[in-house]
Amino acid sequence: MNHSLYLIILLPLLGFLLNGLLLGRLKKGFVSFIACASVGLSFVWGVKVFFELLAMPEGARAIQETLFTWIPAGQFQVDFSLLFDPLSSVMVLVVAGVSFIIHIYSIGYMHDDPGFGRYFTYLNLFVFAMLTLVLADNYLLMFVGWEGVGLCSYLLIGFWFEKKSASDAGKKAFIVNRIGDFGFLIGLFIIFWQVGSLNYADVFARAPEVFAVGGGVITAATLLLFLGATGKSAQIPLFVWLPDAMEGPTPVSALIHAATMVTAGVYMIARSNVLFMMAPTTLAVVAIVGLATALMAATIALAQNDIKRVLAYSTISQLGYMFAACGVAAFAAGIFHLMTHAFFKALLFLGSGSVIHAMAGQQDMRYMGGLKKQQPATFVTFFIATLAIAGIPGFSGFFSKDEILWKSFSSDFGSPILWAVGLFTAILTAFYMFRLVYLTFYGEGRMDNHTKAHLHESPKVMTVPLMVLAVLSVIGGYVGIPHVLGGSNRFEQFLHPVMTGLHGGADTSEHVLTSAGHSAGTELTLMIGSVVLILIAIYMAYYLYLKNIDLAGRIRNNLSGVHALLHGKYFVDEIYGALIIRPLINGSLFLWKIIDVFVIDGIANGLASIVGDISTGVRPVQTGTMRTYATMILAGAVVLIGYFIIR
Amino acid sequence: MDIRSAAIDLGLISPEIIILASAMVVLLLGTVLKSRGLMAFLSLLGLVVGLVLVLQQWSQPQSGYYGMVLKDNFSVFFSVVFIMTAIITLLMARDYLIAKHIDRHEFYTLLMFSTVGMMLMAGSTDLVVIFLGLEIMSVPLYVMAGMNKIDPKSNESGIKYFMIGAFASSFLVFGIALLYGASGTTDLRRIMADFSFLKMQSELLLYSGALLVMTGFAFKVAAVPFHMWVPDVYEGAPTPVTGFFSVGPKAAGFAALLRICVYGFSGMAELTAVFWLLAVLTMVVGNVLAIFQNNIKRMLAYSSIAHAGYILVALTAGGEGAVSSAVYYLLAYMFFNLGGFTIVTIIDSRTGSNSQIDEIKGLAGRHPYLASLLALFMFALAGFPPTAGFMGKFYIFSEAVRNGFVWLTVIAVMNSLVSVFYYLRVVVAAFFGKPDQEFSPVSFSPALFIALLVTAVGTLALGCFPGYWLELSQMSMFPII
Numbered sequence A: 001m002n003h004s005l006y007l008i009i010l011l012p013l014l015g016f017l018l019n020g021l022l023l024g025r026l027k028k029g030f031v032s033f034i035a036c037a038s039v040g041l042s043f044v045w046g047v048k049v050f051f052e053l054l055a056m057p058e059g060a061r062a063i064q065e066t067l068f069t070w071i072p073a074g075q076f077q078v079d080f081s082l083l084f085d086p087l088s089s090v091m092v093l094v095v096a097g098v099s100f101i102i103h104i105y106s107i108g109y110m111h112d113d114p115g116f117g118r119y120f121t122y123l124n125l126f127v128f129a130m131l132t133l134v135l136a137d138n139y140l141l142m143f144v145g146w147e148g149v150g151l152c153s154y155l156l157i158g159f160w161f162e163k164k165s166a167s168d169a170g171k172k173a174f175i176v177n178r179i180g181d182f183g184f185l186i187g188l189f190i191i192f193w194q195v196g197s198l199n200y201a202d203v204f205a206r207a208p209e210v211f212a213v214g215g216g217v218i219t220a221a222t223l224l225l226f227l228g229a230t231g232k233s234a235q236i237p238l239f240v241w242l243p244d245a246m247e248g249p250t251p252v253s254a255l256i257h258a259a260t261m262v263t264a265g266v267y268m269i270a271r272s273n274v275l276f277m278m279a280p281t282t283l284a285v286v287a288i289v290g291l292a293t294a295l296m297a298a299t300i301a302l303a304q305n306d307i308k309r310v311l312a313y314s315t316i317s318q319l320g321y322m323f324a325a326c327g328v329a330a331f332a333a334g335i336f337h338l339m340t341h342a343f344f345k346a347l348l349f350l351g352s353g354s355v356i357h358a359m360a361g362q363q364d365m366r367y368m369g370g371l372k373k374q375q376p377a378t379f380v381t382f383f384i385a386t387l388a389i390a391g392i393p394g395f396s397g398f399f400s401k402d403e404i405l406w407k408s409f410s411s412d413f414g415s416p417i418l419w420a421v422g423l424f425t426a427i428l429t430a431f432y433m434f435r436l437v438y439l440t441f442y443g444e445g446r447m448d449n450h451t452k453a454h455l456h457e458s459p460k461v462m463t464v465p466l467m468v469l470a471v472l473s474v475i476g477g478y479v480g481i482p483h484v485l486g487g488s489n490r491f492e493q494f495l496h497p498v499m500t501g502l503h504g505g506a507d508t509s510e511h512v513l514t515s516a517g518h519s520a521g522t523e524l525t526l527m528i529g530s531v532v533l534i535l536i537a538i539y540m541a542y543y544l545y546l547k548n549i550d551l552a553g554r555i556r557n558n559l560s561g562v563h564a565l566l567h568g569k570y571f572v573d574e575i576y577g578a579l580i581i582r583p584l585i586n587g588s589l590f591l592w593k594i595i596d597v598f599v600i601d602g603i604a605n606g607l608a609s610i611v612g613d614i615s616t617g618v619r620p621v622q623t624g625t626m627r628t629y630a631t632m633i634l635a636g637a638v639v640l641i642g643y644f645i646i647r
Numbered sequence B: 001m002d003i004r005s006a007a008i009d010l011g012l013i014s015p016e017i018i019i020l021a022s023a024m025v026v027l028l029l030g031t032v033l034k035s036r037g038l039m040a041f042l043s044l045l046g047l048v049v050g051l052v053l054v055l056q057q058w059s060q061p062q063s064g065y066y067g068m069v070l071k072d073n074f075s076v077f078f079s080v081v082f083i084m085t086a087i088i089t090l091l092m093a094r095d096y097l098i099a100k101h102i103d104r105h106e107f108y109t110l111l112m113f114s115t116v117g118m119m120l121m122a123g124s125t126d127l128v129v130i131f132l133g134l135e136i137m138s139v140p141l142y143v144m145a146g147m148n149k150i151d152p153k154s155n156e157s158g159i160k161y162f163m164i165g166a167f168a169s170s171f172l173v174f175g176i177a178l179l180y181g182a183s184g185t186t187d188l189r190r191i192m193a194d195f196s197f198l199k200m201q202s203e204l205l206l207y208s209g210a211l212l213v214m215t216g217f218a219f220k221v222a223a224v225p226f227h228m229w230v231p232d233v234y235e236g237a238p239t240p241v242t243g244f245f246s247v248g249p250k251a252a253g254f255a256a257l258l259r260i261c262v263y264g265f266s267g268m269a270e271l272t273a274v275f276w277l278l279a280v281l282t283m284v285v286g287n288v289l290a291i292f293q294n295n296i297k298r299m300l301a302y303s304s305i306a307h308a309g310y311i312l313v314a315l316t317a318g319g320e321g322a323v324s325s326a327v328y329y330l331l332a333y334m335f336f337n338l339g340g341f342t343i344v345t346i347i348d349s350r351t352g353s354n355s356q357i358d359e360i361k362g363l364a365g366r367h368p369y370l371a372s373l374l375a376l377f378m379f380a381l382a383g384f385p386p387t388a389g390f391m392g393k394f395y396i397f398s399e400a401v402r403n404g405f406v407w408l409t410v411i412a413v414m415n416s417l418v419s420v421f422y423y424l425r426v427v428v429a430a431f432f433g434k435p436d437q438e439f440s441p442v443s444f445s446p447a448l449f450i451a452l453l454v455t456a457v458g459t460l461a462l463g464c465f466p467g468y469w470l471e472l473s474q475m476s477m478f479p480i481i
Helices: A006-021 A028-054 A086-109 A116-135 A139-157 A164-195 A200-210 A216-232 A241-247 A250-259 A261-271 A273-277 A280-302 A307-327 A331-358 A376-390 A396-410 A416-441 A449-454 A460-480 A490-499 A510-517 A520-547 A549-558 A560-567 A569-621 A626-646 B010-032 B036-056 B073-099 B105-122 B127-145 B152-183 B188-193 B195-201 B203-220 B229-236 B239-264 B271-291 B296-317 B319-348 B368-382 B388-402 B406-432 B446-464 B466-475
Strands: A063-073 A076-084 B062-064 B069-071
Touching: A006 A028, A006 A076, A006 A116, A028 A063, A028 A086, A028 A116, A063 B466, A076 A086, A076 A116, A076 A139, A086 A116, A086 A250, A086 A261, A086 A331, A086 A460, A086 A490, A116 A139, A116 A250, A116 A261, A139 A164, A139 A216, A139 A241, A139 A250, A139 A261, A164 A200, A164 A216, A164 A241, A200 A273, A216 A261, A216 A273, A216 A280, A241 A250, A241 A307, A250 A261, A250 A307, A250 A331, A261 A273, A261 A307, A261 A331, A261 A490, A273 A280, A280 A307, A280 A416, A280 A560, A280 A569, A307 A331, A307 A396, A307 A416, A331 A376, A331 A396, A331 A460, A331 A490, A376 A396, A376 A416, A376 A460, A396 A416, A396 A460, A396 A520, A416 A520, A460 A490, A520 A549, A549 A560, A560 A569, A626 B152, A626 B203, B010 B036, B010 B062, B010 B069, B010 B073, B010 B105, B036 B073, B036 B105, B069 B073, B073 B105, B073 B239, B073 B319, B073 B446, B073 B466, B105 B127, B105 B239, B127 B152, B127 B203, B127 B239, B152 B188, B152 B195, B152 B203, B152 B229, B188 B195, B188 B239, B195 B203, B203 B239, B203 B271, B229 B239, B229 B296, B239 B296, B239 B319, B271 B296, B271 B406, B296 B319, B296 B388, B296 B406, B319 B368, B319 B388, B319 B446, B319 B466, B368 B388, B368 B406, B368 B446, B388 B406, B388 B446, B388 B466, B446 B466
Parallel strands: none
Antiparallel strands: A063 A076, B062 B069
């Protein structure tokens, strides 16, 4: 049966080409129509294929489509082929769906921007690249998408490039990502060197024969892959670019730097679960780095005043959760949280965009307040998303976060310490998110009178996407109700084939399933306990930032050292600056002033003058007279034949 | 495989017949009708119909006329390249010819005659037919080179090309005569079948004949030291004609060389050394002399010599993989070289132009799309990914390494590096050069747009999705004899 998978990536590509080639010649309405329609149709097609996938028997749910042989070079052959299995189907639906909603929202948000056409062109290119990344059936094609989304991210962060901070942020994101990409690429080289193929099916099938479990090679390869993931998904040590990426337009932050692109690392690790399962050391590193990032980012978020920065650190923190899930071999839980997070985080960003829109560009929460009266729709939807991210029962975030916490406690690779750190981070998350809500929407307005007079609810084209996302943020979790609450965790079951070595390789789910050894009572106790603690955190936020706002100030003053540390984001940027960037600049200056000018230029100029001398020597032969030309032909023929005679 | 060899089958040569007939019709109608646009259109029509007919012959190897005409995939592939070259040349030439007041219908006729000659060259295993094809191809070329009668340089170009071409042809005929003397036949298939016997019986005659034949074709593909006519002829000829020269006859020459030397004389291992030497000389001389050219046509002339050198690397490596990489390269080279020439033609169409690189300065400011395309073609010529130029070189070099010619590959790669300098010089001039006076705008017609579209799409398609095209070129190898 032909599923025409290629349409899913072809449509956004066509949108990109149309808008890109006719840039500046189309009316705004037409540009946004092309952009939205191409992504929307791509989503619709994704849904259609998804249902076709569901109709297949559980064990055989994988659609593979080879479009053409992309690079044939002797032994090394890469096909341009796509794979639609449960894992990539979830990613396709999330990416295309959320992208479509954000495309719609952007029509309103970017309406008065002079770069309207350019914006939608980049956005379509991004969707194309991201869908290529998740649909690829081999690592090389995935890498193409991986680089493609990196490029689009750079272009969109620096979208307002005339602003220096924006173009700097774009460069920073690009360079930091390059470091990760470098690791990823080396990891791929190792895999290719050992396995002789980059096809998922081949790699996963042959991995158990080629690699020893826990061996040095597989550990190195997976660690390098993970380095790539830390770059793209903003984990320690490469997370520094994401907060700065908020310089881009807010819908871009929602789409690329919250909902989709930054999850590429999580997807890549979940996709490579067979490899990671063979390297327990790497898994431990992934779990620890993930949770450390989650905790660190959450603490930083406590002390930020810029509404988008709080959300940015919250994103880093939530991505940390997803990695923690992968690190305890609960890949399905990681993807589950990826999905619910995509809904509520996109909603949070778009909601903050609506707020910023109303505040005429003001992003500092200290100058906001009381907005729930002027922006009821934004407020209600934002509040729902906050409940979801805080993990209040009944909202999507509760199911996915609880799943991760439980797995980090109960999995073979988990431990109570991981669980405790995760829980503490969850409490912090609830606290800083409600701090944000109270400062922004409650209390008295602290903006100046001019801004106050202009406060308004955003237009329908922006609020309707918010409502759609709000619905998703509530119901998104019900596909994965855990057993202990009477559900059957359909989501995990659905992903099960991908995690059980359907494509060959080890069954990675059994380690997690052994968690059945823990009693349901323990699970329920932990769940209720964490909910109670989260509610307490919310009350504290309410008490500090609404009821008794002076107390918050006093605490800040008493803990001024801690506050400075958190507000200054642990000064990681400054440390990197002193340790890496300064020496690099000095080293480059040395290379340029000394090595390049004297040595390289010397050699190059020397070579050039040698070539020039040769040429002056040869050129007289090119006399322009035919007699010489004919003589040369004759001489050439005579030499050739003479060589054979005297040979 | 069913090869009907004796049949007199007009269907077999229907593409040639159609193109020849169109050429005749244009020649005759042109004397009574004034509309040159109609002539151009008729010629285009003839060529397109010819192309369609050729494509019908893909994967149906047939032979006819007592073995003198052979339509295997190899000849079909090359015929497609020739006809495409003619079509693109026609599309790019029209505006130039009008601007230079040389819009004569003979141009179209000659173009088609020449194309038919090339098709015969690629579609036969008989040396006499190949020679006939060569002459049918060459004589129109001489006239086309001298078409701009009021331009002394064009006259010089035509005369020089004719004299030297006739001189080189004599080597070819003499070689064929010696081969006939050695073997009693001019059919490559029979020479190949009896090769070991013939070698024992009359080695000197056989080898001298083979080398002289090689000399004749080395002249056509502009291998050093048989290349000296190239810069003068290319510079003087009308620019679209130069574009045609740099692709069509070169591809035809290589088609003949591949069929004769790599397959027909596959028993002559000694030829490898000759090809090695020719390849190195051709690459080095072409690239080094290209650096010092200020005239863009002369620069592209040396560049075309250098590209012949890269293809000779594939011929040196020998074997099926190497040959298919050479075929792939010729297809790729057709796209990006003709694309480059289309842009040079557009710029040359302005009055007072004499093709200096300095005249390109400021192109990007005035025509950003055109400048971007120029950059694309120059990057392709220099061999950057993701263009066809990169993939073409990549396949040739990897085949050479696979067959053990490591040093040759090193030399080729270094040459390729050198070439970056002079190609980028053009790009730099277009994007960063300050024009002395304001860049006078160029005119643009739908025909030029189509020519640019086809060449640009081809350049990118072969670079980004090489798999499909490589498969085609691999299929073009069987059955070659």
